[in-house]
Amino acid sequence: MKQTVAPFPRQLALYCALAFASVAALAAGMIAVQGAPAAVSLLLLGALAVFGIHHGVVVPGKRLSFSPNVMVLMAAVVVFDNDRTAAGAVLVGLASGLFLPALGKRTWGWILLNGATWGCGAGAAALTYASLRGATSAALPLALLALLLPAAAFIIGNETLVVLSYVVEGGRAFKDIVVELAPQLASQLPFALLGFLLGRLYLSLGPTVMVLIIVPILIAREMFASYMRVKESHDETVGMLIHALEAKDRYTSGHSERVAEYARYIGEELNFMPARLERLRFAALMHDIGKLVVPNQLLNKPGRLTPEEFAHVRVHEKVSVQMLSHIDFLRPIAAASHSDNTKFDPDDPDHPIEPYIVMIADAYDAMTSTRAYRKALSQDVAFRELRDKAGIQFHPACVEALIVAVERRGEKHGAGFERDSEFDNAPVAGLGSAGLGDLLENEPSRTSSGS
Amino acid sequence: MxxxxxxxxxxxxxxxxxxxxxxxxxxxxxxxxxxxxxxxxxxxxxxxxxxxxxxxxxxxxxxxxxxxxxxxxxxxxxxxxxxxxxxxxxxxxxxxxxxxxxxxxxxxxxxxxxxxxxxxxxxxxxxxxxxxxxxxxxxxxxxxxxxxxxxxxxxxxxxxxxxxxxxxxxxxxxxxxxxxxxxxxxxxxxxxxxxxxxxxSTPLLAAWYAFERLDSATRSYRQTIEALAMAPELGGMVPPGHAERVATLATAMGELLGLSPGDVRDLEMAALLHHLGQVTLDDPVGERGVDPAEVTAVTGAMLREIRPLVAAGEIIAGDVDDPKRRLAVQALRLASEYDDLTVRDHVPGDLAVESLRSAPSYVYDERVVVALERALRDRISAGR
Structure with a gap:
């Protein structure tokens, strides 16, 4: 995937220059003590490192990235340790800062910082590796255990400078940044270990074998890039669908996005994994897809629908289920999404929870939005209605999850807090298919419903 | 398991x-x-x-x-x-x-x-x-x-x-x-x-994971397009299965016409979605007779708003200059018309082809009509 360079804040410039100068001084010191590393290996591994920095793989939604650069640097640690010239690994690390987009934009701070972080990591690994020479040259799997230490040293050396840069830049807490970067650190470990083995192969068999390991990594990267493109296309297409839907039914402008947002709140409260959250987002965005087949005149009819018209509109639920069932990853959710099946049933533990979530998000947005036929209810009234019907109509845990999530975010929805209402003349109490007039004082009771 | x-x-x-x-x-x-x-x-x-x-x-x-x-x-x-x-x-x-x-x-x-x-x-x-x-x-x-x-x-x-x-x-x-x-x-x-x-095997496993994600995303995207294609059919605006049949026929014609794999893919997308715009049109409840030109224009405009479907939108709207892609436009229209004749109007296949062939020469390029005939023959010989 294409890597981009963000504008570099000036306050970091001094830090970057200092970090780079320190690591460069370390390399110079090592050369003075141990001598210069072999030029051929330095050029080859340096070129591979620069190549690697341009070909990282980012796993979408998981905050993970795999960079061949980690492997190249660890291989460099092994190769240069053979000549007792650890400076070689540090120099290869410093070369890793040469990221072409950054060079093109002349963001020197970015280049210096990256060179320093990779160089620092490589230096830490090289020194640790040298101190463990006896253990790391043992047979596998003992050597792998010993190699964990230089791998850890690499990660610590590399990430310490990264974390400090965040602290300098934004004054963020050290702990928060470490927590954010933790998955990234864990993902580097196997590639670091692989790099050590690659270094051994390089020493035994020459540089040709390096190609064999670079090829599958490049292919993995290419496939991830294709995956990202398809995913973007999917998102755009669904966006178009929502756009078309809302063009038909102007009373529910922004409804699908809001339902998807509330559904995400609930999913996050229930600790859904990213892939499940993604499925939930699609299900929520597309929950009204069947409205595409409802004639515009019915969707936009002001006032109350006749029973026949209402039945016609209700067909959209069946159509939604049919359409969503065509999509493999939505099928389990779609089958349970018809309104006949979304009413909470405590005796059905196998019922997927996602349709319950979408139903609550849908109902909450319907209550807190102004429609042509009535004004929005207040957030308190909507919360009260959800809690009143929890365990009867709505899944209780999902109701609480939504309320907790909204309150924790300090968000206000409903009367007085609407983002994009265009129905100033709507009546206060409900008319039409989802009037919800029962939720206001002194109104006869009716059942709440989504859009 | x-x-x-x-x-x-x-x-x-x-x-x-x-x-x-x-x-x-x-x-x-x-x-x-x-x-x-x-x-x-x-x-x-x-x-x-x-x-x-x-x-x-x-x-x-x-x-x-x-x-x-x-x-x-x-x-x-x-x-x-x-x-x-x-x-x-x-x-x-x-x-x-x-x-x-x-x-x-x-x-x-x-x-x-x-x-x-x-x-x-x-x-x-x-x-x-x-x-x-x-x-x-x-x-x-x-x-x-x-x-x-x-x-x-x-x-x-x-x-x-x-x-x-x-x-x-x-x-x-x-x-x-x-x-x-x-x-x-x-x-x-x-x-x-x-x-x-x-x-x-670690890099190979990374590649496997990437292939899995790509395959899953490609399948989901394709299924979403197919689900969208179902909308006009479920709304009773076109006969059931129309989009899928037209897509199959148009794709086969595109390959026979020597279109590039990318153009064939765009043609397939266009065929699947060529009636989608109809769902956004205002029409009296229960009444037929929507203007096909309006459907084409609305669908084309709709798809051209979406980056990955721009080419499909252009094929539907007929707004292409490249001669090869003009063939794609004609393949889509001919496949759709053939399906209308045989499924909606119950005209036997050979008569439908004959009537399409006898249309004025400026309507359909001879190569496209030949491709239709060959695609239909191939379908029969494959037992489909």
């Missing part, structure tokens, strides 16, 4: 069997052979999925390791054992005929791998140097490709050497070679034993 469970089962059983083999034959290679056989089974479960339902199993990489380091009877023992276990694990997959075909293909690939490696190794004089070893390993990987592509064509197992297939093969071949070198070493150098295949 889900694939994840099958993978865990094979890992556990492989580990147990390998440990027992190590205890029974601590100085021999039985443990390595057992672990690699388990790797073969795992490799059968994990395949790089390609376009057109094809797949290249990771087991091909393990075959290269086995062929380069074990005797013929050890190789046979591992391959036959692993493939038989794989058949049992695939018991719920597709038809029995498919499973038998796959079993046969795998045995043929295994035989070719061993023969090619041994042949090449003999040709290079069995010199324990990097270049000759790499040559022999490359020959083994190349033989796998040859047999797999031939078998895929012969038994219609999918396009194993289409665009994505070439990359998949490259990933498997390079990883197999590296794993083999890690296992056997060269002239005593670089040998890490069973750890070689284990650790050097």
């Amino acid at each position: 889900t694939r994840r469970r099958r993978v865990v089962l094979v890992c556990v059983l492989g580990l147990v069997a390998g440990t027992i083999a190590h205890l029974v034959d601590s100085n021999g290679r039985a443990d390595a052979l057992t672990f690699l056989a388990a790797g073969l089974v795992l490799g059968e479960l994990l395949a790089l999925r390609l376009e057109d339902r094809g797949a290249l199993p990771l087991s091909y990489a393990v075959l290269v390791v086995l062929a380069s380091s074990f005797s013929l009877h050890e190789y046979l023992f591992a391959v036959l054992g692993a493939e038989l276990v794989s058949i049992l694990l695939r018991i719920t997959d597709r038809s029995r005929g498919w499973r038998i075909t796959i079993f046969g293909v795998r045995l043929a690939v295994a035989a070719a791998t061993y023969a090619a490696y041994q042949g090449a190794w003999h040709l290079v004089g069995e010199r324990e140097q990097v270049a000759p070893v790499l040559c022999a390993l490359a020959a083994a990987a190349g033989a796998q490709l040859l047999v797999d592509v031939t078998a895929s064509k012969l038994f219609r197992l999918g396009a194993s050497f289409a665009a994505r297939g070439r990359l998949a093969w490259l990933a498997i071949a390079s990883s197999g070679m590296l794993m083999a070198i890690g296992y056997r070493g060269v002239n005593g150098h670089g040998r890490v034993g069973i750890w070689g295949p284990l650790l050097f």
